[in-house]
Amino acid sequence: MIPLAPFLVVSAALVAIGVFGALTRRSALGILMSIELIINAAALNLVAFSQHIRTSDAESTAGQMFALFAMAIAAAAAAVGLSIVICIYRNSKTVNVDKIDLMRW
Amino acid sequence: MDFLPALIPVLPLLAFAVIITNGRRLGWSACLVAVGASLTSAVLAALVYSRVLLSHETLAWSFEWVRWGETALRMGVRIDGLGALMLFMVTVVGTLIEIYAIGYMAGDKTFSRFFAFVSLFMAGMLGLVVADNLLLLFVSWEIMGLCSYFLIGFYFHRPSAAAAGIKAFITTRIGDVGLLIGMILLWWTAGTLRFDELLLAVPALAGLGDAHVDLMLTAAALLIFVGTIGKSAQFPLHVWLPDAMEGPTPVSALIHAATMVAAGVFLVARSFILFAQFPAALTVVAWVGGFTALFAALIALTQNDIKRVLAYSTLSQLGYMVMALGLGAYAAGMFHLITHAFFKALLFMGAGAVIHGFHHVQDMRRMGGLWGKMPWTAWTFLVATLAISGIPPLSGFWSKDEILLGAFHESPVLWVAGTFTAFLTAFYMFRLFFMTFTGRQRDGEIHAHESPAVMILPLVVLAVGAALLGIPGSPWMGLWVQHSLDVPAYALAHHHHSNLVMGLSIAVAVAGIALAWLMYAPRPTIQPARVARAMGRLYTLSLNKFHIDEIYAALIINPTRALARGSFRFDLGLIDGAVNGMGWLQRALASLKGLFDKWVVDGIVNLLATIVQALSAVFGLIQTGRVHNYLLLASLGALVIACLTWWNMG
Numbered sequence A: 001m002i003p004l005a006p007f008l009v010v011s012a013a014l015v016a017i018g019v020f021g022a023l024t025r026r027s028a029l030g031i032l033m034s035i036e037l038i039i040n041a042a043a044l045n046l047v048a049f050s051q052h053i054r055t056s057d058a059e060s061t062a063g064q065m066f067a068l069f070a071m072a073i074a075a076a077a078a079a080v081g082l083s084i085v086i087c088i089y090r091n092s093k094t095v096n097v098d099k100i101d102l103m104r105w
Numbered sequence B: 001m002d003f004l005p006a007l008i009p010v011l012p013l014l015a016f017a018v019i020i021t022n023g024r025r026l027g028w029s030a031c032l033v034a035v036g037a038s039l040t041s042a043v044l045a046a047l048v049y050s051r052v053l054l055s056h057e058t059l060a061w062s063f064e065w066v067r068w069g070e071t072a073l074r075m076g077v078r079i080d081g082l083g084a085l086m087l088f089m090v091t092v093v094g095t096l097i098e099i100y101a102i103g104y105m106a107g108d109k110t111f112s113r114f115f116a117f118v119s120l121f122m123a124g125m126l127g128l129v130v131a132d133n134l135l136l137l138f139v140s141w142e143i144m145g146l147c148s149y150f151l152i153g154f155y156f157h158r159p160s161a162a163a164a165g166i167k168a169f170i171t172t173r174i175g176d177v178g179l180l181i182g183m184i185l186l187w188w189t190a191g192t193l194r195f196d197e198l199l200l201a202v203p204a205l206a207g208l209g210d211a212h213v214d215l216m217l218t219a220a221a222l223l224i225f226v227g228t229i230g231k232s233a234q235f236p237l238h239v240w241l242p243d244a245m246e247g248p249t250p251v252s253a254l255i256h257a258a259t260m261v262a263a264g265v266f267l268v269a270r271s272f273i274l275f276a277q278f279p280a281a282l283t284v285v286a287w288v289g290g291f292t293a294l295f296a297a298l299i300a301l302t303q304n305d306i307k308r309v310l311a312y313s314t315l316s317q318l319g320y321m322v323m324a325l326g327l328g329a330y331a332a333g334m335f336h337l338i339t340h341a342f343f344k345a346l347l348f349m350g351a352g353a354v355i356h357g358f359h360h361v362q363d364m365r366r367m368g369g370l371w372g373k374m375p376w377t378a379w380t381f382l383v384a385t386l387a388i389s390g391i392p393p394l395s396g397f398w399s400k401d402e403i404l405l406g407a408f409h410e411s412p413v414l415w416v417a418g419t420f421t422a423f424l425t426a427f428y429m430f431r432l433f434f435m436t437f438t439g440r441q442r443d444g445e446i447h448a449h450e451s452p453a454v455m456i457l458p459l460v461v462l463a464v465g466a467a468l469l470g471i472p473g474s475p476w477m478g479l480w481v482q483h484s485l486d487v488p489a490y491a492l493a494h495h496h497h498s499n500l501v502m503g504l505s506i507a508v509a510v511a512g513i514a515l516a517w518l519m520y521a522p523r524p525t526i527q528p529a530r531v532a533r534a535m536g537r538l539y540t541l542s543l544n545k546f547h548i549d550e551i552y553a554a555l556i557i558n559p560t561r562a563l564a565r566g567s568f569r570f571d572l573g574l575i576d577g578a579v580n581g582m583g584w585l586q587r588a589l590a591s592l593k594g595l596f597d598k599w600v601v602d603g604i605v606n607l608l609a610t611i612v613q614a615l616s617a618v619f620g621l622i623q624t625g626r627v628h629n630y631l632l633l634a635s636l637g638a639l640v641i642a643c644l645t646w647w648n649m650g
Helices: A004-024 A028-052 A062-092 B004-055 B081-104 B111-130 B134-152 B159-190 B195-207 B211-231 B240-246 B249-258 B260-270 B272-277 B279-300 B306-326 B330-357 B375-389 B395-410 B412-437 B453-468 B480-484 B499-520 B528-535 B537-543 B545-620 B627-649
Strands: B059-068 B071-079
Touching: A004 A028, A004 B627, A028 A062, A028 B627, B004 B059, B004 B071, B004 B081, B004 B111, B071 B081, B071 B111, B071 B134, B081 B111, B081 B249, B081 B260, B081 B330, B081 B453, B081 B480, B111 B134, B111 B249, B111 B260, B134 B159, B134 B211, B134 B240, B134 B249, B134 B260, B159 B195, B159 B211, B159 B240, B195 B211, B195 B272, B211 B260, B211 B272, B211 B279, B240 B249, B240 B306, B249 B260, B249 B306, B249 B330, B260 B272, B260 B306, B260 B330, B272 B279, B272 B306, B279 B306, B279 B412, B279 B545, B306 B330, B306 B395, B306 B412, B330 B375, B330 B395, B330 B453, B330 B480, B375 B395, B375 B412, B375 B453, B375 B499, B395 B412, B395 B453, B395 B499, B412 B499, B499 B528, B528 B537, B537 B545
Parallel strands: none
Antiparallel strands: B059 B071
């Protein structure tokens, strides 16, 4: 039985890498990938805690189910995100977010 | 076919509508529309007349106009012998006048408008004649009043014509108010305004012997007669008629012969049942008529304007008719109305021809010697003058003689007055004739000429009428006209023929003509100026029309004007002052409120706006539109929440 802590460390590392990546990448695609890392870190946390609180008689699969949902939603979000990126690319011939300020007021 | 008589007034009304809306397009042909309409009316009237004459029935046709509760108001036409004769006279004389006007008004800029108003006038008069109730009669009566205003003031750019129009309108309006109140009283007392119902209702009410009802009905009769006084220009509301000469001459002929003034007499004849039941009213009618006849004849003696003499002679002749009605000689009065319509229309149109040919000069003192220059006009004029003077066998003699006969039997005083008036009539009419047509022209600068054929033709037709129309009403033909009127039993005054009355009437007429010859013939035996000096004050009184106009001016017109001026000042000073003061106050208050609004209310709003603007400038700084900035902020936010959670748990 693997204890909880390593999972949490890996998860925290994933979050840190994701946030760092999201903040530093210039490419919109890189940012999307980093966000995927953050989501997966959260999913890993869910699975880990789910296993941690499991008792012998009542097995809980709630964490796994949440993780599956999170992955599905992440996939959907990625699809939407990629479509937006493609749209932006078509319009401005770039995916460099420093060059794009469409959301400015 | 029963509604056929209703078409008679509708045709001229249609002509009016067509001309008034298409006047510019029609131009000269407007007169064809008008003459066509009245000619058709005349044919219809002739048909109606022959039918009424043959069958002695009363044509009636009516429809329900309004109904409230049990009471229904019906409108319609009712034509008895009297109405049929009137219809015939009005349409024939009216058509002749319109034909004459084609020549008289030629070249006038407002040619088509003239025919429009004349058509409306005809429609009013015909509507009045065919009306089967007092209400419709009143409506037509008012249409005529309006048209008289338009037509008398036809040359409205002349101040005197405009004033004459207003004078006619207001003076007759005084009478109209009387008529209206009389109608209300009658409706109140008898409950109907329909003539056939009144014929039954009034004797029944009079039979009750109720003093109150009798008083009401007598008052109604007298008030209706006030309407007649106004419309038929009896004393004391006669002042408008001489001034009505300001209108074009065909209008004078129309007003004085066929329509306006006849309407008043016709009104009394129509509502005669009221008068017949109440002798007090009848007496008033007789005396007003007799007085007017004499009074107007006295004024006519000294006038120098050719149309004015004729105007006063009209007043005088109307006085005869009214007197006849008042004396119960109903048929004689109406007979005189018909004959008078013919010879007076002829006189006016003859005078019009003289004026037309004499370059619009109306003063008889400048005329003279026109016999040779205007033979047609002179001959027809002579026929009319003889007719009005009462020379047999011309029409005027028979009708006037009938009236005098009635007066002889009923009231000797009025008979004397009437006979004297007959003398005066013959005198002043031949004074006019001699001054205009005989001798030499006194003003040699004017070159008189005969009128065109379109004006002569109506004169000749009317002259034939004026000469022969009396025969059917003469004793030779057994008073055929008078009997054809279907005179109701209550108005039938059978007077025995009197040679004294007839002989005296001829004698005074001849005497009048003789005196006129002595004074105004080419070589007068008696100098008119000396007679005038001898008469002294009487002469000036007559010349100034007994100062009636001046008396009215002093007693009524000037006080009314002063009152109006006073009211105007009051209005200008006090009422307008109050209103303006109120306005000023409101403005001052409003400007105060404006300041408050500008600085306080607007200040708060602007302040809010300024604050929001400043805040938005601050917050706008973080909205860079760069994904990285947002991500950083989101991450920092998450970090802060995490720290807080951790701190809370710890």
